[in-house]
Structure formats: C-alpha cells, structure tokens
Amino acid sequence: MLKRAWIVGLAGLLAGWASASEQAVKMKDLPAPVQKTVQEQTRGAELKGLSKEVEKGQTYYEAETKVNGKSRDILIDPSGAVVEVEEQVDLDSLPAPALAAIERYAGSGKILLVESVTKGGAVSYEATVSKGGKKSEVAVSAGGVIRKD
Known part of the structure; x- marks a missing residue:
C-alpha cells in the first residue's frame, strides 16, 4: 500500500513538473520583440492563446491561432524570431x-x-x-x- 502511494505521489509530481515548463501568458507580459512578431503573424487570424515554454533550457513563446477554421501555431524565440510554424x-x-x-x-x-x-x-x-x-x-x-x- 505504501509503495502504491509513493508511485501515485511521484506520478503527480512528475505531471506537475512537466506542465510547469509551459504556462499561459498575456500579450502585455511578452518581451517587446515577441509582441511585435505576434502582432505581425496573427493579422487576419483569431488569437486563441499565448504561452511561455522552456524546451531543452531555451525559453520560447507560442501563439496559438486559427486561420480560416484551421489551427496555426507559431513558436517564437525571445528576440522575436519565428522558430517554427505548425499549420493544419x-x-x-x-x-x-x-x-x-x-x-x-x-x-x-x-x-x-x-x-x-x-x-x-x-x-x-x-x-x-x-x-x-x-x-x-x-x-x-x-x-x-x-x-x-
């Protein structure tokens, strides 16, 4: 029984740690170069959400959008450069x-x-x-x- 409680606790801790690498943010909280890129990249799109995430020690910002009913996600580095674009x-x-x-x-x-x-x-x-x-x-x-x- 103690082993099961330990495993459940560890699983919860790992789940919390994994989700801690991505957090929702507001436009005003983004660095100025990232704000500029988000505004440029989301013209004509519906902005669904913004997040800050850390991948392999690097900080990135993601803009989740919808364009003509299809998802389009843009990954941006702190300097405002577009790193990756995923489009449905x-x-x-x-x-x-x-x-x-x-x-x-x-x-x-x-x-x-x-x-x-x-x-x-x-x-x-x-x-x-x-x-x-x-x-x-x-x-x-x-x-x-x-x-x-």
Whole structure:
C-alpha cells in the first residue's frame, strides 16, 4: 500500500513538473520583440492563446491561432524570431511521398489531423492517427521519410 502511494505521489509530481515548463501568458507580459512578431503573424487570424515554454533550457513563446477554421501555431524565440510554424493542412495538399508514408503508417486506422511543420526553412508533416481506439502521431519529411525526433 505504501509503495502504491509513493508511485501515485511521484506520478503527480512528475505531471506537475512537466506542465510547469509551459504556462499561459498575456500579450502585455511578452518581451517587446515577441509582441511585435505576434502582432505581425496573427493579422487576419483569431488569437486563441499565448504561452511561455522552456524546451531543452531555451525559453520560447507560442501563439496559438486559427486561420480560416484551421489551427496555426507559431513558436517564437525571445528576440522575436519565428522558430517554427505548425499549420493544419488538408491531406490532399501533401506531397505524394509524404502522403504515402502517412497512409502506410495509418494502415487501417483513421487519419484525424495533418499539420505542416516549417522549421529552419524545412517543411515536414505530422499526422495524428486513430487505430484500435488509440491515438498516435507520426512525423514525416516532404520526401516521405519517417522522422524519429
């Protein structure tokens, strides 16, 4: 019984630690260069939320938006530079090799969501797949190579 309580306590601590790396913020709390980038990048979009997160010791800011009914998330560094953009896209807009790789991964499952991910000038794709009642994600390059990061 004591072991179970210890495991439950540890799980709660780890969950709290994991969520502590991302926190909701308001526009006024962002550094000025980040505010400027958010304003530029969200023109014509609905701003759904802002957050501050720490990844591998680096601080980033994320703007979650909706454009024409589709999600678009922008990751920004403290200097205001756009680091990464994730945009919900239609499956039929993918390059043929990326589409084929995602369909192979999904097999008999259902492809629920596809996003293009632009980072450092390179575009890749992430898909959320439901198979056997479980959801999973796959990331592929434009050339159809499954990424392991």
